[in-house]
Amino acid sequence: MTFLRLQVVGVLRRCCGRPSSSAALKCHYSGLPTSSFISTPSSALTSSRALSTTWILRKDVPQPKDEEARPKLDLDVWKSMMRTVALQEDRVKTKDKVEGKLSPLEATRMLVDAWRLAGRLVPDSLTDEQMEALSKLTTKSSKRKFLKHLSIKEGYKKAKMEKKEKKMAERMERADREGFDVDSKADVKLKNTFLMKFWSRSLDTLLFWRSAQAMQYGQPLVFDMSYEQHMSSHDAKNTVSQLLQCEGWNRRSVDPFHLHFCNLQPNSVYHQELLKRYGQETWERLFITTTSQRHVDIFPRENLVYLTADSPNVLRTFDHNKVYIIGAFVDRSAQSGVSLANAKRLKLATARLPLNEHLQWDCGAKNLTLDQMIQILITIKETGSWEKALEFVPIRKHGGFYEQKTENSVFIRFHQWYE
């Protein structure tokens, strides 16, 4: 019926022109100066042309603009729909207004809910700890960044969960199709071979024996854990991740160092984070010496060398009798020279790696991460070759090794490190 009506309308319009057809159909208020029609989802767009009564070529007649010709759209229908929805909801529930001053935690909760509604990157759920940390942040931008970080982390977890469920669903489906039991390991085929399986357990035992030997006879390497005040909590967590990696690389090397964690106060951020990452049992079984004493008190001062990128002295050969100290520090702060300041205070010898001497430096900080440092030290200890050791410096930071050492290398040494 509607379709017929529109056809009739189209014919009428073509015969009579616009003004009469507009009178024939309903008008609806839309705030526009010209009249408009209600558009239903099934309305077809009809076009019309102006009738010309003179003998002018059709293409010379000015065609009306498409906007005027097409039926007008109701642009405010959404407003009326929303109002009706609001009225209905009003009858159902009473609005509860929040009066007076809110506590910081409640204010933060309201902020999070409002931002979630407004479409900002906000996680779906926050733990109490996270809510506490959020309310301690003072500025709006720091809150926004923290929430964005949490929402991204949550996004990863959700994606992982979805993948896992999808895999499980596929497995169930396959099980139904092929008619075998999901839980049994019957699909693992036994291999017929004379080679015995090398269990990872055996490798672990071997490495632990080696670490134990290193603790008795090996060269000590100290990680100085006194930089809590200079790092944010995020950086402290990154430091502990790097320390875990260091321990792993050291254990797997041919001749491990005897690792010491010095200045590790019992309830410091480092200690808590290490316990969280390792777990209490593993932490106690680790082949690392951890102490809250200073490295100056444990080792004789002549043997200590503090490795820091700000030192003026260059380490040319690896000395197997010295005890090298590395600051357990992710150096993202604006203040540079923190580790050098520590070494100066204790009047220790300092050294830096010969990065300028062997690499064409491109761009990037000369502060290397802890795992890169330990790999360099392990390699230089085993091989004595800086070319092999400095391969662990990230490639993006340098443009390659200097090919051969010519006389110019003497002047490279004089490269004004001083201003």
Next chain:
Amino acid sequence: IDIFLFCNTVLKFRSKPTEFRSKPTEFRSKPTEFRSKPTEFRSEEHRPFRSVFAAGTARRTAEMLKKREGRAEEKEEEEEMDRCSVRYKASSQQEIPDRPLSPEEWRKLRDDSSRPDRFPGRMLNLMLAAGTDVDVAKSLLAFIALDSGTVPYVLLLKYLSLCVSGGHHSEVLDTYDLMKSCFKTLDIGAYSLLLKGISRTERWREMLPMLEEIKKIVTPTRRNYGDAISGAFLNGDSETGWTLYNEMMELGLEPNQEVWQCMFNSATSLQKDKEKLLDILIYMRENQVYPQEMLVKSIKTWFQSLPGEGWTGRFSSVDSRDRCGSCQAEMESIELTEEEYSQLKQRVMANVIEGRDVFFKTTPQELQSFKNFVKKSPAFDVIVDGLNVANISVHGPKSQNLLAVVSELCDQGLTILVLGRKHMMQHSKMWNRYDILKIKQIAHCFFTDNISKDDPFLLYAALHSGNNCKFVSRDLMRDHKACLPDSATRRLFFKWQRGHQLVVPWYVPGKKVRFQRELRYDTVVQSTPTSWHLPYDEDGEDRSSYEIPQKWLCLTKQH
């Protein structure tokens, strides 16, 4: 005006610019005013005043250096970047319809797009960026409402920002009513937008409860307050405006310049209004805020409109005799008072030199030995930053440049202290032992460790040698200024620096050493009973935060 002129041959690895001065003759004048001060610096009066701290110097220097490094390479890079951005735009840009579409057309567009569920949000973002017609957005919202029954909060918010930026007041009000009725509480972003939008309409009084809502969660921003205050003033209610302004000042937020402009434009000639507006000028003085050209024009019109007082305003600049160009009044001196000086001394010692840890910049032993050295020595007239001065020219050994500058200062009969590092004493190609010996004969010297920073020692010596001790360095000392704890001390440091730092802008070995004169007057809003002088930023002038404006508004009262 370019200081440098370059010759045509430029080698690839080392550019050898030959530098010509703009005036061929050298002129030394000894004006009578200088004789009264204890330290004299012979400098040229008739030259146009150039200073490292003048507005626009940093931008000009950057452009000159860019020219030096080769324009051709940069042009290529820019073209490539343009090409890349054009390619990116063409591939990712979804076209915004130029007229309101019907729901079917929108549905077709949505189904054709790459992410149908994100389509409305992205389309609205594009519309906001391009500033399209409101009707197009309304047709999109109509489609969404018909499709899903309701319009989500996110899209309403984006639509609201489109209306506010386009200035469609009726739409803003409609959307506000809708949002209020459909949603319990709005988020802070919505309130900020509404403040901006509603303050220009007739329902502006509803801004005030909104401001209260924002206050429950966070402190309202400068922009929030600014919109509210300008709305109150534009709609004629100056009482509310002033209350909000006082609230804002109590919170320590500095108002935008548009707010001040609004206040000056809508001020009446009542006495209390006049006092409040003069308070604004006093605030600008105390916080070293420089008005922009628009604001300064409003201030001028307001002053000139005050009945019976006969103010006249003229734009001018300060001439080389430190007098206003139009009324010949002397500008305020840049000298610090006694308490300001001692406060600065103490703060620099505590924060710049010692800081959180003395070992970052030096060691306690070195600091103590330097303090003893300064106590033993006579009061210095000028302190030279050895390393900085040695690098003023790329030609020749550095020690010779240093020697030239020190000899020039010695010829003027001054007690000099040269600060350097211990490696300067070792004979090398750049540091000639004989030059250093000659320097030691004509000046006091102190050499710090190679790993210590020498600038804090310079500041310590300059501050402890008294108010008339100057220092020579091209370093702008911004990193040391940043170590100071609060902005008042930083302003004090900057004031002291402008009045005491001598800069050697360039030097050609063999020629005479010339110093850029230090400033003698303070560039800040200043007043006398019959005049007001306001320094202001011109439109289009790119002034860095460590520079000061050169243009002034001079307001004088005729009896």
